[in-house]
Amino acid sequence: MTATGLSTQPARGMRDFLPEDVRRREYVVGVIRRVYERYGFEPLETPAVENIETLLGKYGEEGNKLIFKILKRGEHEASGTADLALRYDLTVPLARVVAEHQAKLPKFFKRYQIQPVWRADRPARGRFREFYQCDIDAIGSTSTVVEVEVLSGVSEVLHELGFQDFVIRLNDRRLLTAMLEVAGVEAPRHGDALIALDKLDKIGADGVAAEFAARQIEPAAIGKLLPLFGGGAGATGANGAILRALATFIGAHETGQAAVGSLESMLALAGPTPASGHLRIDPSLARGLSYYTGAIMEIQVADLAGSLGGGGRYDNLIGMFLGRDVPACGFSLGLERILVVMGERGMFPADLAGAGCDVLVTIWNAGAMDDALGLAGEFRQAGLRVEVYPEADKIGKQLKYASGRQVPFVAVVGDDERAGGTVSLKDLRSGTQHTVRRAEAAAFIGVHVNR
């Protein structure tokens, strides 16, 4: 609140990014983009706003409620109806793009997209109403090579950012369905049953039983399902055993066995990739978005309740636009989640802090402003990042300002320097000062700031 009575906070769930925030974001986005391109993904951007019908019905009931809707404008505003909406994720717009531009796209279209999305969610730690997703998706193939490339790519991103300890939980929608069907859970209760089972490690077997009772789910199913979900945390080595137990349980269920087969294939193919050692088959992983049809995956780290990212296969989403199914699989890294964890763990390179500036040129006196600007120009020609102190304040004040800004060098041209054709350069980090010939000043700074 200010003297005007107007709140100066950004709208709920939205944030301002100050220079250091932007530098951190750009650092992470840079790593992500570099790795994605290394995997052959090409850039795509889509509008912030979509026609509302494009989004409705793609995310499930919960998702529909969280879409930011835009009222009709002008004389139609009073009708209270919405015809546009802010994009909710990057996957549905991609599906629309693929359907729209199909003829221009390669048979196997691989794109990355790093843009903000909006959700009318309640903000929390690592959760905002405007946030960036960093997506990769591969269109046009049902091969598990696609899943493995995607998992490998996001794993490589996390490694390059310095993460060692992440776990990628892996499951398959078809397998979940098979398990619930075999256990005798009626189809309309599948969602509720999964939510209850997912809480197993928090509320225990008795808690799950209570949830089942409250949601009128076949109680006998619990005894059948619990052994499959009890896997225990962190045991990536047990993937084979978990899959065998699941396969035995679902027996002759055809699509379920296909899912087991594709999970086995993914584990095998991922062996020599950066994803190796991070994959954990987890039958309790469900994921809320309704468009997934096959593999589903989610990245977790111990110190964040939510996930760093998630994805999966969605073989009929494009068909909802095109009228003909096109297979697709993708993954979304959550930039804000990554930034939250990296910030708390101190994982950013040190040179991201401080001013984005190598040298501050001081103003000796009111008559020397043109000289300061000239010197700054020479430094800039040499590729240095230069700030000119804008006022003829006392030199101590200018030094103090530079120090507070964490600028490494200050350049001073006083009467003595002017007479001698030199510049005094003070390294504020060490406190040492050198007076060098003006022609050599830029190079001197360049050497000492590593540019």
Place this chain on the structure above:
RNA sequence: GUGGGCGUAGUUCAGUGGUAGAACGCCUGACUGUGGCUCAGGAGGUCGCGGGUUCGAUACCCGUCGCCCACCCCA
């Protein structure tokens, strides 16, 4: 959406039914060509907002808004 906690200086926080304090930061000076250290001064707050109780509220009560935590959901 449900439950709980918190809103006091630029920031982090003390505090009391009688209209407020610290630390850090900021400004000035000691320092007439030099930041960080030290010292001396100084500026800055309608105690989130609205109502109620009271002689009197920043404090107690109600409402509201905002922030935080848990649940739910997710990136």
